[in-house]
Amino acid sequence: MTSGSLTLFHRYEGVLRDAALDFPAHQPLPDVLRMVADAKYAVYYAPFDYLNAAAPLVLVGLSPGRYQALVALETARAELLAGHGADTAAAAAKSAASWSGPIRSHLVRMLDFLGVAERLGIASTAELWTTRTDLVQFSATLRYPVFAGGKNYNGGGVARSALLLDQIDTYFATECAALAHALFIPLGATAQFACDRMVASGRLDADRIVAGLPHPSGANAERVAYFLRQKPREALSAVTRPEPLDAAREAALRHIARWRP
Incomplete structure (x- = not known):
């Protein structure tokens, strides 16, 4: 973990150790x-601090x-x-929780389809959560859980929220x-917005x-199925635009094909 992240983990370590505190209740x-809140959003701590600085791959989601x-x-x-x-507790927590649930299987299918596993020299990107956690950093636009009205934040309005932009920055x-x-x-x-913001501020290279x-x-x-070429264009509903998905798919395949981890 970075020093700043380690400090934050230690700040809440006593709470994490408190077996009498029922988190789900x-x-x-x-x-x-x-951690912080305004009239619309509330940010809570959960142990997503771990930073695998040697990872060749970073998967960026929205927020836990x-x-x-x-x-x-x-x-x-x-x-x-x-x-x-x-360090051990933070690494285990982040690996277990990142992209947990059914969403993980969909992500693995997408990554394997793009050839990420082949480039990393593994059989499937499912190994990123088991035997090859060394190859990945699980990241998020908003590292810590964000709630709006007590419900999971859905990604809307991030560019208009000083609180959320501060979390990103x-x-x-x-x-x-x-x-x-x-x-x-x-x-x-x-997640794309966050990466573009980092490019604009000189913190990330757009080619990466x-x-x-x-x-x-x-x-x-439906969008994932079409991206994976598992659903034909003529079967798409009116809400799914195929052109951006076609362009993204082909660009991603080219990018991964020339990637040398």
Whole structure:
């Protein structure tokens, strides 16, 4: 972990160790984990601090949701109570929680389709969560869970929120600075916005970003299926525009094909 991240982990380590605190019983999360808030958004701590600075690949999502936060909190607690140190607990929590749930299988299919596993020399990108965690940094536009009205933040209005922009410029920017050598794959429009913001501020090289991929959520199932060439154009609903997906797919395939981790 970076020194700043380690400090933040230690700030909440006592809460993480408190076996009497039932994380799921609080909505959206316990008040003791609230970091900052304004009239619209509230940011809570969950242990997503771990930074794998040697990773050749960075997967950028939106923000951990409540489900992912609970997985991270409970994993970190179990690791700490088992006698492991902060670095070990933070690494285990982030790996267990990042892209957890059904969304992970959709992401693996997309990455394998693009040839990421082949370039990394592994059988499938599913290994990034098991035996080859050394190859990836799981990142997010907003490192820590954000809630709007007690519900998971959906990505809207980020450019108009001083609070959310500050989160990006503080935490995501730190990861970009440490991982300038890596390939960044933003998933979804808000993650793309964050990467573009880092390019504009000189923190990221545009040539190290694979742009335009759809977010692998269940709500995006049709767009993901078309991106993977599993659904024909004529079968698409009116809400799915094929042209941007075609362009993103072909650009991504070319980018990954010439990538040398």
